[in-house]
Amino acid sequence: MAGIDSGAEKIDSRIGQPILELDTPTLLLDRAASDRNLARMAAFFRDCPAKLRPHFKNHKCVTLAKRQLAAGAVGMTCAKLGEAEILVDHGINNVLIANQIVGPIKTARLARLAQRAHVAVAVDHLEQATAISRAATAAGSLVHLLIEVDIGMGRCGVAPGQPALDLARRLIDLPGVHFSGIQAYEGHLVNVLDRADRVTRSRQAMQQAVDTRRLIEAAGIPVGCISGCSSATYDSTGTLPGVDEVQAGTYATMDRQYHRLAPEFDIALSVLVRVISRPNPGKAVLDLGVKGAGGEFGVPAIRDFPDVEIPFFLAEEHTVVQNAPDWRIGQVLHLIPSHACTTCNLYREIVVHDQGVVVEVWPIEASGRLS
Numbered sequence: 001m002a003g004i005d006s007g008a009e010k011i012d013s014r015i016g017q018p019i020l021e022l023d024t025p026t027l028l029l030d031r032a033a034s035d036r037n038l039a040r041m042a043a044f045f046r047d048c049p050a051k052l053r054p055h056f057k058n059h060k061c062v063t064l065a066k067r068q069l070a071a072g073a074v075g076m077t078c079a080k081l082g083e084a085e086i087l088v089d090h091g092i093n094n095v096l097i098a099n100q101i102v103g104p105i106k107t108a109r110l111a112r113l114a115q116r117a118h119v120a121v122a123v124d125h126l127e128q129a130t131a132i133s134r135a136a137t138a139a140g141s142l143v144h145l146l147i148e149v150d151i152g153m154g155r156c157g158v159a160p161g162q163p164a165l166d167l168a169r170r171l172i173d174l175p176g177v178h179f180s181g182i183q184a185y186e187g188h189l190v191n192v193l194d195r196a197d198r199v200t201r202s203r204q205a206m207q208q209a210v211d212t213r214r215l216i217e218a219a220g221i222p223v224g225c226i227s228g229c230s231s232a233t234y235d236s237t238g239t240l241p242g243v244d245e246v247q248a249g250t251y252a253t254m255d256r257q258y259h260r261l262a263p264e265f266d267i268a269l270s271v272l273v274r275v276i277s278r279p280n281p282g283k284a285v286l287d288l289g290v291k292g293a294g295g296e297f298g299v300p301a302i303r304d305f306p307d308v309e310i311p312f313f314l315a316e317e318h319t320v321v322q323n324a325p326d327w328r329i330g331q332v333l334h335l336i337p338s339h340a341c342t343t344c345n346l347y348r349e350i351v352v353h354d355q356g357v358v359v360e361v362w363p364i365e366a367s368g369r370l371s
């Protein structure tokens with residue numbers, strides 16, 4: 001909507017409108033709530049040895065990333081190379097892709113990206129590193145490599161200890177790359193509901209990365225950083241001595257699932273939806289389904305109606321509420337997604353409001369960037 005028209009910036013006609021008058025579904029962000037989240041996390045890390053490197057995959061919105069950096073973050077974490085390219089295109093020049101980049105097209109893109117920015121990427125095998133080394137050498141760039149260590153999640157990663165040291169020894173000889181540290185994500189413990197239990201277990205898990213760091217350092221190989229952690233473990237693993245970077249993402253927007261885990265952050269994200277049908281007195285149908293909100297962490301909630309349970313969330317374009325209150329057809333409601341990251345990825349823009357009035361519209365530049 002916003003754009004250039006005869007040299008002047010077009011004003012989005014929605015700015016100044018009450019959000020309740022917007023069309024539906026619309027992805028919304030409460031700016032004050034998100035700002036509070038950014039400020040709270042930044043304050044936590046202001047005097048910590050570890051620094052914040054927020055995960056861009058949460059919102060994929062460059063404006064929000066820039067706000068996180070302005071609040072003190074040292075760079076951004078990405079899941080995908082395409083996300084990192086978007087950030088660098090918009091002037092954000094310190095990015096970590098916390099995943100493996102494989103295949104000749106991708107390694108060439110990665111090497112070209114490293115001509116323009118400080119780019120780090122996870123590896124867990126010499127084969128990935130060798131291919132990146134070749135591409136970077138051809139492009140005349142330098143790619144930073146973090147060895148991913150599997151600290152219990154069972155996804156990618158070498159085993160902690162000797163296997164990581166063995167790989168580090170091979171990486172330091174490769175041209176075009178620099179061994180810069182360790183990637184370690186305790187994702188298997190992020191959803192542990194009992195906070196004390198989560199703290200203990202996540203610190204134990206992350207200690208394996210710290211011990212690995214010490215082993216590599218004892219062999220005379222400098223380890224620039226350990227990068228990992230999440231919005232649910234920032235205060236446990238993020239304060240462990242030896243951990244340098246916290247990749248928390250969801251704290252910026254929050255969602256239903258994360259609010260159970262870290263209620264100190266406010267839910268800023270919602271999807272404005274509309275009641276489109278009342279087939280019988282108890283039943284209401286909303287104009288949004290799984291094509292409008294990620295559902296893999298359970299059902300969404302309806303804000304201001306805590307007693308309303310959505311029994312299932314599987315239809316493409318509908319949500320059926322069985323115990324609906326006296327909502328009228330046409331009424332708009334705030335749906336709180338169970339998972340912010342997969343929800344933001346479905347939209348091209350986020351309508352930002354302050355106390356219910358639209359104040360800005362931010363593009364979600366990396367929406368749909370899967371490669």
Ligand SMILES: Cc1ncc(COP(=O)(O)O)c(C=O)c1O
Nearest residue numbers: 055098185230231247248249250
């Ligand atoms: C590699 C990595 N780091 C960090 C995170 C944490 O992000 P969040 O704070 O949104 O849970 C994730 C989440 O999936 C991840 O995959």
